[in-house]
Amino acid sequence: MSRLQGHRFPPLILCLLLAWAWLLGAPSAARAADAAPQISQYAHTSWTARDGAQLGLVFAFAQTHDGYLWVGGSYGLFRFDGLRFVPWQPPKGSSLPSNPYALLVSRDGTLWIGTFNGLVSWNGSRLTRYPETDGGLVTSLLEDSEGTVWAGLLGPPGRLCAVRGGQARCDDAQGGFGTFVWSLAQDRSGDLWASADSGLWRWRPGTPQRIEAPGQRLGDLTETADGQLLVGVRGAGLKRPAGDRLDPYPLRSATRPAELLPDRQILANKLLRARDGGLWIGTDGLGLLHVREDQASAFTRSDGLSGNIACSLFEDREGNIWYGSDKGVDRFRKLPVTTLSKAQGLPNEATRSVLASRDGSVWVATDDGLARWKDGAIAVYKEAQGLP
Incomplete structure (x- = not known):
C-alpha cells in the first residue's frame, strides 16, 4: 500500500494516486480517470x-x-486564432446575405x-449562395454519412433543404413542418x-414519418450514450423516440444521485454529445x-460562466467544449x-492522508470523514458509520 500522511492537501490531485494504483495492479482506477x-x-x-x-x-x-475556430454571432462572423x-x-464584390446563425465545416473543408x-x-x-434558401433563417446544418449537406429553415413555412453537387433542393413536407425546422x-x-x-420527423430512409408532440416545443437533437436519438423539449426536459411517442x-x-432532476432545472436549449460520452446541455x-452516467452537474455565471442563456455548443478536434451565450x-x-473535491463528493477539501489499495480503491482521510474512491464513485464514512 502507498500513503501520504501529515499534510493538508488542496482539492485532491489524482495523477500520483492513479500512478500508484497502476503500479499496485489496480487498472480500474485508471479506467475511471x-x-x-x-x-x-x-x-x-x-x-x-x-x-x-x-x-x-x-x-x-x-x-x-x-485549426481556426469560426464563431457566428449577432455582430457577424469571426475567426479565432487562440x-x-x-x-x-468576404472577398471584394461579395457579401453575406445576413448575419450568421448556423455553421458547419463539411468533410471536404x-x-x-x-x-x-x-x-x-x-x-x-469563393463565396457561393444558394438562392433556393433565400428568405429563410437557417436554423441548423448537418452533413450526412453520404456527404449531403442538409439545412433546416424557419419560414413560414418551415423547410428542409438538401445540397448535392452544388444544387439545393428544398421540401416543406407540403406544409407539414409548420413554421420551422x-x-x-x-x-x-x-x-x-x-x-x-x-413534431419529430424521421425523414430518411424511406417515407418520412412524424411523431406528434402536441403542446410541446421540440428543440435540439443529439444522441443518447448508446447512439439513439435524444431531443430537448421546452419545459419538459429530455425525451427519446419510442415507436410513435416520445418517452x-x-x-x-x-450531488444527490438518488434524486431525479426536475424538468424545470433542465430547460434544454442546446444539446451536445461529446466524443468521451459526456452530454452537455445549454439551458x-x-x-x-x-x-x-445520467448524473448532471451545473455551471453558471456564479461559477464564472459568460452567461446563463445558451445559444450554441461545439466540440473541437482537440476535445475542447465551446459554449456560446448571450454575453x-x-x-x-x-x-x-x-x-477530486467536494464537487465530486469528498466530505471536506482538507485532506490528511491518502492510501491506494490493491482492489483499485483510493482512501482519503479528510477533516470531516473518510472517503473511498473506486470506479469513479465516492462513498463517505463518518464516525457513526461502519466501514465495508
Whole structure:
C-alpha cells in the first residue's frame, strides 16, 4: 500500500494516486480517470466584451481544417486564432446575405454559413449562395454519412433543404413542418431526423414519418450514450423516440444521485454529445449542465460562466467544449490530471492522508470523514458509520 500522511492537501490531485494504483495492479482506477469528467474538473476560460470579445449573441461554432475556430454571432462572423476574435470579411464584390446563425465545416473543408436570410458556402476563395434558401433563417446544418449537406429553415413555412453537387433542393413536407425546422441529427443507424414545429420527423430512409408532440416545443437533437436519438423539449426536459411517442429521458443530480432532476432545472436549449460520452446541455437561463452516467452537474455565471442563456455548443478536434451565450464564449478543456473535491463528493477539501489499495480503491482521510474512491464513485464514512 502507498500513503501520504501529515499534510493538508488542496482539492485532491489524482495523477500520483492513479500512478500508484497502476503500479499496485489496480487498472480500474485508471479506467475511471478516462471517463468523462464532471464539469468542475475541466479547465475553464471565458471571453466576454470586457475581454475585447465584441461578438454579440454567439449562435454557432465551426473549425476549419487549418485549426481556426469560426464563431457566428449577432455582430457577424469571426475567426479565432487562440488569442483574438477577428471579424471576417468576404472577398471584394461579395457579401453575406445576413448575419450568421448556423455553421458547419463539411468533410471536404468547405465552410457552410447559415444566415438569417439563406445559406452560403465558402471554399477558401469563393463565396457561393444558394438562392433556393433565400428568405429563410437557417436554423441548423448537418452533413450526412453520404456527404449531403442538409439545412433546416424557419419560414413560414418551415423547410428542409438538401445540397448535392452544388444544387439545393428544398421540401416543406407540403406544409407539414409548420413554421420551422429547428434541429437535425443522424443517429447511429443512419436515420436522418428533424425536429419541427409540428413534431419529430424521421425523414430518411424511406417515407418520412412524424411523431406528434402536441403542446410541446421540440428543440435540439443529439444522441443518447448508446447512439439513439435524444431531443430537448421546452419545459419538459429530455425525451427519446419510442415507436410513435416520445418517452422521458430522466437525469439525476450529481450531488444527490438518488434524486431525479426536475424538468424545470433542465430547460434544454442546446444539446451536445461529446466524443468521451459526456452530454452537455445549454439551458435557457440556468447556465450549462454536464451529464455523466445520467448524473448532471451545473455551471453558471456564479461559477464564472459568460452567461446563463445558451445559444450554441461545439466540440473541437482537440476535445475542447465551446459554449456560446448571450454575453460571450466559454471553453472547457480537459486537464492532464484529474482532481477530486467536494464537487465530486469528498466530505471536506482538507485532506490528511491518502492510501491506494490493491482492489483499485483510493482512501482519503479528510477533516470531516473518510472517503473511498473506486470506479469513479465516492462513498463517505463518518464516525457513526461502519466501514465495508
